[in-house]
Amino acid sequence: MAEVVATNETILVVGGGISGMTAALEAAECGKNVVLIEKNPSLGGRVSQLYRYFPKLCHPTCGLEINLKRLRGNKRIRVLTLAEVAKVEGKSGDYSVTVNIKPRYVNENCTACGACGEAVSAEIPNPFNYNLSKIKAAYLPNAMAYPQRFVLDASIIGTPEADKAKAACKYNAIDLDQKEEILTIKAGAVVWATGWKPYDAAKIQPYGYDRIANVITSVEFERLADPHGPTGGKLLRPSDGKEAKNVAFIQCAGSRDRNHLKHCSRICCMASLKQTNYVTEKYGDEGQSSIYYIDIRAIDRFEDFYQKVRANKTVKFIKSKVANITEDKATGNPVLHGVDTEGYHRYDNAHDLVVLAVGMEPNVDAGKIMPGGVVADVSGFIDINSTTEAVFGAGCASNALDVNRAVQSATAASLRAIQVVNRVSRAEV
Amino acid sequence: MTTQAVEKYHNDFLKEVEKNVEMGHMVKMCMQCGVCSGSCPLGPAWEHPPQEIFMMIRAGKRDEVLTSDSMWMCTSCYNCIVRCPRELPITHIMHGLANYAHRLGIAPKQNPTRRFAQMFWKNITSTGRVNELKLSVGLYFMDGIASGIKKGLEMLPVGLGLMKTKRLDPMGMVSGHGCKGRADIQKMIKKATEIEDKRKGYAA
Ligand SMILES: Cc1cc2nc3c(=O)[nH]c(=O)nc-3n(C[C@H](O)[C@H](O)[C@H](O)COP(=O)(O)OP(=O)(O)OC[C@H]3O[C@@H](n4cnc5c(N)ncnc54)[C@H](O)[C@@H]3O)c2cc1C
Ligand code: SF4
Ligand code: SF4
Numbered sequence: 289m290a291e292v293v294a295t296n297e298t299i300l301v302v303g304g305g306i307s308g309m310t311a312a313l314e315a316a317e318c319g320k321n322v323v324l325i326e327k328n329p330s331l332g333g334r335v336s337q338l339y340r341y342f343p344k345l346c347h348p349t350c351g352l353e354i355n356l357k358r359l360r361g362n363k364r365i366r367v368l369t370l371a372e373v374a375k376v377e378g379k380s381g382d383y384s385v386t387v388n389i390k391p392r393y394v395n396e397n398c399t400a401c402g403a404c405g406e407a408v409s410a411e412i413p414n415p416f417n418y419n420l421s422k423i424k425a426a427y428l429p430n431a432m433a434y435p436q437r438f439v440l441d442a443s444i445i446g447t448p449e450a451d452k453a454k455a456a457c458k459y460n461a462i463d464l465d466q467k468e469e470i471l472t473i474k475a476g477a478v479v480w481a482t483g484w485k486p487y488d489a490a491k492i493q494p495y496g497y498d499r500i501a502n503v504i505t506s507v508e509f510e511r512l513a514d515p516h517g518p519t520g521g522k523l524l525r526p527s528d529g530k531e532a533k534n535v536a537f538i539q540c541a542g543s544r545d546r547n548h549l550k551h552c553s554r555i556c557c558m559a560s561l562k563q564t565n566y567v568t569e570k571y572g573d574e575g576q577s578s579i580y581y582i583d584i585r586a587i588d589r590f591e592d593f594y595q596k597v598r599a600n601k602t603v604k605f606i607k608s609k610v611a612n613i614t615e616d617k618a619t620g621n622p623v624l625h626g627v628d629t630e631g632y633h634r635y636d637n638a639h640d641l642v643v644l645a646v647g648m649e650p651n652v653d654a655g656k657i658m659p660g661g662v663v664a665d666v667s668g669f670i671d672i673n674s675t676t677e678a679v680f681g682a683g684c685a686s687n688a689l690d691v692n693r694a695v696q697s698a699t700a701a702s703l704r705a706i707q708v709v710n711r712v713s714r715a716e717v
Numbered sequence: 718m719t720t721q722a723v724e725k726y727h728n729d730f731l732k733e734v735e736k737n738v739e740m741g742h743m744v745k746m747c748m749q750c751g752v753c754s755g756s757c758p759l760g761p762a763w764e765h766p767p768q769e770i771f772m773m774i775r776a777g778k779r780d781e782v783l784t785s786d787s788m789w790m791c792t793s794c795y796n797c798i799v800r801c802p803r804e805l806p807i808t809h810i811m812h813g814l815a816n817y818a819h820r821l822g823i824a825p826k827q828n829p830t831r832r833f834a835q836m837f838w839k840n841i842t843s844t845g846r847v848n849e850l851k852l853s854v855g856l857y858f859m860d861g862i863a864s865g866i867k868k869g870l871e872m873l874p875v876g877l878g879l880m881k882t883k884r885l886d887p888m889g890m891v892s893g894h895g896c897k898g899r900a901d902i903q904k905m906i907k908k909a910t911e912i913e914d915k916r917k918g919y920a921a
Contacts, residue, residue, distance in 0.1 A: 494756070494800065540750075545802035582750045611755025611800070626755035632769045634754075634761060 292366060292473055294323055296382045297713050299705045300475035301325070302373050303651075305333020306691055307683020308481035309355045310698035311705070315479075316364040318706055323473055325371040325387055330433035331356070333483050335691060337416060339513040342562040342690070343593045349432060351691065356434050369435065374470070376478065376658045380678035381712040383475045391466035393440035393450070398461040400428055400436045407456035410449045412441050414518075417511045421518035426453045431516055440464075476712045477678040477705035480657065480670060481698060484648040484684035487542035487549055494612035495541065495644060501527035502622050503613060503642045505541075506559050513566040523570055525641045527620040532641035533574055535567050536624060538610050539581040543647030551667045553688040556645035557585045561597045563643065568602060578604040578639065580624065606635070613642060648688040654681070678708045730779040737917050739813030740806045747771040753797035753807050763787045767797060767807050770814070783818040789830040791815075820919055832859060844895035845902040850885060 294300070297320070301312040304326030312324040330336075338348045359365060368389060375386040394404075404426040414423035416430045425441040438461075444450045445464060454462040486507045489497035497503050502525045504512075515521035525532040537560040542548040561584075564577040584605075586594035597603055608628040616623055621638040628635065654664035654671070661677035662670060669688075670681030681687075682701035683694035734741040747768070754766030765773060765787040773782050791811040798808050815831070818824040824831055833856060840852050857872070858865030879885035886892070896902070913919075 540802075544748075546804045547800070547802065582748060608755070609750035609752045609802070611752050627751045627760070627766055627768065629749050629751050629768065632754065632766060 292323060292368070292471060294321070294366075294474045296474055296476040297321065297709045297716075298323060298473075298475045299477050299479060299702075299709060300383070300385055300473060301479045301481060301682075303333070303481035303483055303683075303685065304328075304331035304367070304369070305481060305483045305683060305694075306335045306351065306355070307483065307685070307694045307698040308333070308479070309352075309359065310695045311479040311481055311682050311702040312365050313355060313358050313362065314699050314702040315706055316362045317358070318702075320364065320706060320709055322365045323368065323475070324365055325368045325373065325473075327370065327372045328429065329369050329392060329437075329439045330429040330435070331359075331367065331369070332430070332432060332434065334507075336430060336432055337418075337507065337510060339510045339517070339566065340562065342558050343590060345562070345565060352432060356432075359434070367435070368471075370439075371471075373657075376679065381476050381708055381715075383478060383678070385473045385475060385478070387471045387473055389469040389471060391442075391468060392437070393445065393462060393464055393466050394438045395461050395463050395466075396437075397459045398437040398457075399459055400438060401458070402428070402438070403456040403458065404438055404440070404453035404462060407452045408444065408449050409452075410441075410444050410447075412443060417518045418505075418508050420508060420511055425449060437461075477680065477708035479680050479682050479698070479701045479705050480652075480654075480662075480685050481682040481701070482650070482652045482685045484688065485651050487647040487649050489541060489644050489646050491548065492542055492644070495538065495610070495642075496613050496615070496622075497644060500613060500615045500622050500642075501525075502532075502615075502620055502640065503644065505644050505646045506537075506556065506563065507646065509563055509566070509643045513563070513570075523567065523641070525620075530640065531571075533567075533571050534576045534578075534640045535564075536578045536580060536622070536637070536639040536642045537563065537645055538624075538642060539579065539584075539645045540609060541644035541646045544582065549647045549649060549667060551647075551688060552585060553647040554585065554587065555688060555690045556647065557581070558587075558590055558593065558690065560643070560645045561586065561594055564597055564600065564603045568600060573602060576602055576604070578606055578637070580606045580608055580610050580626070582607075582609050606637075608635075648684060650685060652685065654685070678705065680704045728775065728777045730777045730782075731775055733779070734774050734814070734817075738810065738817045740809045741813060743805050744771050744774050744810065746803045746805055748803055750802060752800050752802065753805075756796040756800050757791075758794060758796065759790050759792060763790050767811060770811075771805075780823075782814065783821065783823050784825060786825045786828045786830075788812070788814045788818075789825070789828045820917070829859070842903065842906055845899045846896045848889050850887070850889035854890070 299315045299320050299322050301308045301324045304324055312322045316322045332352055335348050370390040370392055371387050374388050378384045405424045408424050408426040410425040411422040412425050413419035414421050425444045426438055428438055450464055486505055489505050511517040512519050512523055523532045543553040560579055567575040567577045606628055607630050608626045610624045611626040613622050613624055622642045623636055623638045625636050650668045653668040654662055658677055662679050663674035665671040670686045672681050672686055680701035682698040751768050754768045788811040793808050795808055836855050841847050857868040
């Protein structure tokens with residue numbers, strides 16, 4: 289099914305988050321042919337799962353909508369979703385990339401009318417909400433999804449549920465015979481933009497993420513705050529659905545720690561500062577945020593944002609890395625234990641909800657992309673200085689970055705890729 | 718600037734600790750996060766928790782640190798070491814500081830941990846093997862006859878139980894309970910002490 293025309297003058301972009309979309313658009317708008325592959329059924333990456341962006345606190349629709357508009361209008365970009373790279377072979381100016389494409393079971397005829405979703409009763413955990421809620425097994429990945437096309441989950445294929453979905457579709461868009469495909473795509477250069485994943489919070493044993501219901505992660509908190517999220521935008525805590533008005537944020541959960549991630553994830557201080565706004569937005573003066581930190585790293589321009597949060601009377605700053613968390617069985621409140629650095633006072637503070645500002649890990653270990661040519665740093669990000677192949681890291685595949693910096697790095701990677709394919713085309717004249 | 722003011726900011730104490738205290742060179746790696754202090758099960762008993770001790774060393778507070786009884790509170794549970802994000806060997810540094818203060822003769826004289834440690838050292842080095850009965854009796858009577866008898870009576874049922882299950886030899890009080898190469902062990906310890914004294918510059 290998937291016809292892909294690609295030559296060694298094509299730029300392959302791997303990962304369709306904000307970085308991959310940016311890199312693809314920059315190259316295509318410079319007249320290059322681009323194939324953009326994304327492993328999920330929709331583009332957008334982690335940004336689409338945020339409630340609001342710092343520093344301006346706008347909704348992620350802002351940045352994404354503009355990019356999607358540019359994308360729709362550009363004939364030089366071929367987008368493949370549910371596609372994952374299995375192997376990269378060749379050399380600069382002449383790569384051959386093996387890509388696995390999973391079946392969506394829904395073709396281009398889909399109008400996203402939603403009839404299949406209504407017909408199906410089976411439910412699956414919703415990955416868009418970090419599995420905090422369920423979704424029908426025939427679903428649109430999210431409201432902003434691109435392509436705006438439904439997906440049938442593989443778990444219902446071969447069951448009467450799939451037949452129900454097919455029968456409900458008026459546009460003949462459901463194709464239950466789709467099979468996994470393996471494609472080989474040629475490319476002169478590759479932009480690697482596979483992004484990040486949250487560090488596995490359960491590995492930080494003393495914080496009890498796997499034992500205490502009301503200890504959650506920062507990415508989950510984004511979903512709680514979002515009206516499209518599992519709680520319809522209410523900050524309800526998991527144990528009893530009570531409104532969480534007294535929220536603690538624990539910084540460096542997994543970052544800057546030789547037992548976990550060695551690097552500073554750079555965005556989590558800003559993410560927590562931003563999230564205190566969610567508490568204020570929902571509860572006004574009744575809300576209470578406490579940030580437990582080693583030091584606040586609101587880098588360069590973000591200092592203003594930090595100072596504004598500092599001025600908010602409902603936000604407390606406690607200079608201390610929390611030692612451990614226990615649960616008050618009677619109330620379900622997590623209790624934070626530690627000693628602060630400003631006076632060495634011992635504390636045992638109870639909160640309604642604890643948000644772990646988890647660190648960023650690369651989605652793909654860079655050392656496994658093209659062993660030898662693509663070099664990983666200590667944390668598994670692409671080390672752009674030591675990499676010798678024309679595989680250019682962009683966004684969070686190359687470092688822990690906020691959106692602004694991710695997009696800058698994507699433009700840089702795109703420029704590098706353009707130079708490589710320009711060289712190829714000159715050689716062939 | 719007067720020499721005095723210069724002296725004040727000239728931090729020789731950190732260098733002294735780096736040179737003389739076990740694992741002292743790691744003190745400067747501390748980033749003052751507080752996890753060690755919060756993780757210590759004896760935490761509330763410390764006047765200066767480890768995090769503070771590290772800061773005091775860097776601030777040049779030599780006397781306050783070395784005469785403190787804080788590091789003598791460490792029970793070697795290793796909770797802090799496994800959690801420290803900078804992998805400081807906190808337990809070892811605490812023992813190192815205690816040992817250094819003791820060798821300089823400025824450790825708190827009446828500190829029970831120090832006294833017990835001395836008793837233990839004498840006990841084990843004299844015969845080459847720990848005599849548990851003598852050690853525990855010694856410990857009970859550390860603060861005088863009256864409190865010793867009281868503690869001994871409190872612990873009597875435990876002692877009898879241990880005897881019944883052959884975990885405690887009542888003859889230990891009189892028998893030598895030594896090991897075979899006792900003289901050789903003592904020679905080894907003497908030599909090791911000599912080497913350490915020389916390396917760390919203690920008067921022999
Ligand atoms: C709690 C939290 C809040 C945040 N809030 C903000 C904020 O307010 N403002 C801000 O500027 N930044 C924020 N960030 C940072 C922001 O999320 C990142 O900067 C951004 O997601 C980086 O985009 P990316 O495209 O590099 O990576 P991603 O968003 O991770 O996108 C990578 C894409 O690649 C795809 N992919 C992965 N592996 C493969 C593969 N093998 N093959 C094909 N495709 C693959 C993924 O499915 C994904 O779509 C926040 C981060 C956290 C943790
Ligand atoms: S950005 Fe802040 S919370 Fe995140 S790792 Fe760095 S210092 Fe810690
Ligand atoms: S846990 Fe480690 S880094 Fe943190 S204060 Fe203690 S010694 Fe310093």
